[in-house]
Amino acid sequence: MIRRLALTILVGVALVACREETEVSPPVRPVLSTRVAIDDAGSQGFVGTVEPRDKADLGFQVLGRLMTRAVGIGDLVHTGDVLATLDATTLDLAVRSAEATLGNRRAERENAATTVARVEALRASGTAPEANLEDARTAFDAAGAAVRQAEADLAKARDALVHTEIKAGFDGVVTATGAEPGQTVAAGESVVTIARPDPRDAIIDVPDWMAGALPPGAPFIVAPQIAPNQSVVGHLREIAPEADPLTRTRRLKIDLSGPPDLFRLGSTVEVRADRQTSSTITLPEAAILRRDDGVFVWVIAVDEASRAARREGSVALRPVTTAPAGDGRLRVVSGLSAGERVAIAGVHSLQDGQKVIVPDASGDDRGDAS
Structure with a gap:
């Protein structure tokens, strides 16, 4: 009985020894890391300019030669002020031509109306065929259409003449000019830019x-x-x-x-x-480990006071919350604090509690993870 018990104990000890031999701890490996630093964007200054929120590029609605420009850069203008004018000679002639054409078309319509009345009287007396009356009425309708077209042409010419002036639509200041007197400007080309001061x-x-x-x-x-x-x-x-x-x-x-x-x-x-409001922590995307159960980083515990060329430490998995930051980086919303060290390479090959070696030149206090 005693011999059997001793044999059982010996077998158990042998099994434990075999198990310890098979459970080999992960090897100590060097790891690229950096200390987390708060990037205080408030300490960064940027040079900019003051610009208006509302501005308008003003131009003529018709092609023409710029006659006058009454304002320059920096001038204050008020609603309704005339800022620039075009040479209106050609457009004025176009209006006169349209007026003459309209008078001619109205005279033709009156003549066609007289013809219709005369043919109707002849038709009533039986001395004119029905076809003549139809032709007279068709000519009258055509004359009426010609009058309407001439009226539209005249309105268009007058409208173009009105648009030979640029007027300010609101109180503001001139911030730019795009043409000089004597220059031919196209329809829609910017001549004066005005902006609201506020x-x-x-x-x-x-x-x-x-x-x-x-x-x-x-x-x-x-x-x-x-x-x-x-x-x-x-x-x-x-x-x-x-x-x-x-x-x-x-x-x-x-x-x-x-x-x-x-x-x-x-x-x-x-x-x-x-x-x-400007302090933030950002890390390269390579430092983030994504798994089905969340987003993590490897936090490295090491003696930061040591100045040895190779310092030993261990890694621990830490859940974090991130947000996009652009340029291959992620903003750490929660889970990390300034001064902690994280691995920034090989995050998929580390194990929780694994021993690592941290080289002294791996980004200490350089703000690589700022």
């Missing part, structure tokens, strides 16, 4: 990733370059839907509500985002 926007271009991280109505600090200490607070009004294909920047329009006189149209301003 409301105004500050226009800047920012990196694509930053634009994606800004919430609607985000506050910005806007200051004129000639007086940096006289800043105002503006709010994000519009983000360009697409990035510039060359610079990979997106245009922002920041509403300036009641700015002082220093914020003139066309003036240069410095803009920076409010620090309380």
Whole structure:
């Protein structure tokens, strides 16, 4: 009995030893990583310009030679002011020709009406056939149609004559001119551009990733370059839907509500985002592990104070919430804090609790994951 018990114990010990030999821990491997840093976009300044929100490019509706342009860039205009005129000689002659044509067509209609009355009288006395009466009535109808056409031509000529003047449709300031007196301008070609002084926007271009991280109505600090200490607070009004294909920047329009006189149209301003709303964490997409049960990153526990060339640590899986940031990066909404280290390569080959080696030159304090 004792011998059988001892044999059973020996067999159990052998099985445990075999199991420990088969359960080999994952190898220690080097891993590319970076420390998470808060990217404070509020510390970044952008240079932009003050531009009107509403402006209109005014041109003539007819082809002609520009005779006068009464305004220049920077002039204030009021509703109804005449801004430019065309040479109206040709159009005036066209009106006179149309009036003469209309008089001729009306005379032809009266003559056709007289003919109809005469043929009707002859038909009633039996001295004219029915065909003559039909021909007279057809001629009268044609004369009436010709009169209506001439009237339309005259109205068109008079309308063209009226459009030899450009008038301001609202109070504003001239921001651009497109033609000089003596120049022939086409219909619709811009001659004068006027803009409403208010409301105004500050226009800047920012990196694509930053634009994606800004919430609607985000506050910005806007200051004129000639007086940096006289800043105002503006709010994000519009983000360009697409990035510039060359610079990979997106245009922002920041509403300036009641700015002082220093914020003139066309003036240069410095803009920076409010620090309380601009802080964000972004990571490259390669650092994100997507699985059926969620989105994760590998957080590396390592002695950050050590300056050794190769520091050992371990990885742990951490669930996070992300949002698009553009340019191959994702914004981390929750799950990470500044100062933590995450793996940014090989995320599909790591195991929870695996030992890793972190080289000292793997992005320490460089803000690679900002």
